[in-house]
Amino acid sequence: MHTGRMRDLLVAALASLPPGPIAVAYSGGLDSSVLLHALAGLPAARERGLRAIHVDHGLQTSSREWGSVCKSVCADLDVPLTVMSVDVERSSGFGLEAAARRSRFAAIQSTLAEDEVVAFAHHRDDQAETVLLKLLRGAGPEGLSAMRKLRRFGVGHAWRPLLGTSRTTLRSYAEQVGLDWISDPSNADTVIDRNYLRMDVLPRLRKRWPEADASITQSADWVRAAADFIEHESNLALARVQGLDPATLRYLQWLELPDALRDPVLRRWLRAIDLPEPNRYQVGELVRQLAEAAEHKLPCIRWPGAEIRRYRDLVYALRPLQMPEAQWRVAWDGKPLPLPAGLGTLRLVDNRGEDLTPAASLSFHVRFRRGGESLRVAANGYTRELRDLFQEAGIPPWERGRIPVVVDAEDQLLAVGDLWISDAGRTCLARHAAHLAWEHALTPA
Known part of the structure; x- marks a missing residue:
């Protein structure tokens, strides 16, 4: 040259x-x-x-x-x-x-x-x-x-x-x-x-x-021009099908996308939330299960480093979940309590948000849900099944067993994480001018 x-x-x-x-x-x-x-x-x-x-x-x-x-x-x-x-x-x-x-x-x-x-x-x-x-x-x-x-x-x-x-x-x-x-x-x-x-x-x-x-x-x-067009369109499509939580997609709308957009939208979504992408077989299996699974089913597709789960009209992308042992239970005097399975720390804090000095009169136990629990969330109110509270709050089923519950010596439910406090739990905490604080990330990102 x-x-x-x-x-x-x-x-x-x-x-x-x-x-x-x-x-x-x-x-x-x-x-x-x-x-x-x-x-x-x-x-x-x-x-x-x-x-x-x-x-x-x-x-x-x-x-x-x-x-x-x-x-x-x-x-x-x-x-x-x-x-x-x-x-x-x-x-x-x-x-x-x-x-x-x-x-x-x-x-x-x-x-x-x-x-x-x-x-x-x-x-x-x-x-x-x-x-x-x-x-x-x-x-x-x-x-x-x-x-x-x-x-x-x-x-x-x-x-x-x-x-x-x-x-x-x-x-x-x-x-x-x-x-x-x-x-x-x-x-x-x-x-x-x-x-x-x-x-x-x-x-x-x-x-x-x-x-x-x-x-x-x-x-x-030529393929570059097509790829650039697909990239542009998939960016617009993702904005239409992504849920309010960035780690969710409205799966029916995603399934309705043209074949040329469905896969790119999925990959763009996963990259944006820093999760590894599936191979083509896994994408096909995801499409099949979402299209065929009955409404009450909870399909889950996994690949190394990630999984996608369906609940109601959304699919959730998350890292593989760790579940606490079913029989895990510890006595708790209010000191910061590290929870198993990377589920954060449970604390009792004062009105300034600072850790409460443990008191001998505090005698709680912490465990995880086992099914059938209920609590009364307001004085003179109705006793509510915990299952119903979870459903009303839209908490996905796979997260319900990862939320710590606080009970008394007789296993009466006092609190569910820092989501709900029973009437009895509120009375007990008020006696010590204490508040329950749960530092956590329900779905690790």
């Missing part, structure tokens, strides 16, 4: 870039060496504050030497360099390549200034490989649209100005200007899926279809 064409390409890309300094993700390999060299030759890039970031994964014995090479190159180009070392978790379950990428991205994001732009050297061949990998893994429109030219990246942006440029073109540029670069031996390991595609599959496709890379990239652009 003629250096003038590379210059023109980057000048045009810079003109449409959001304001902010630029940091090149610099591995020392061919692609990032070309990008760093070309940007270093542009006054417009330097004026924004150009620097480089090198991440040492420690996966190769010579990785420290690569850092030294990068320092030398950046010194020659008069570009500041930040070198970072990371420990890649080899047993993450994502595979070594994906784990290294996650560690690298996390390290880069940790050093970014607000609105700083990270320039990655991904090119057209990388894009074609990514599309094929996503296709083979059964990805939807968002995955098949592969890498965006510009997207949010931590507090900054990820920028890929070379997505329309081939690897052959970058090599031509490097040879023309006399660049040296680092060759990572792991790039030749065809056990790694991406390398297998690069070295064995794509060469065969190109031999039969010479424009394979351009065609795949063009398809990715």
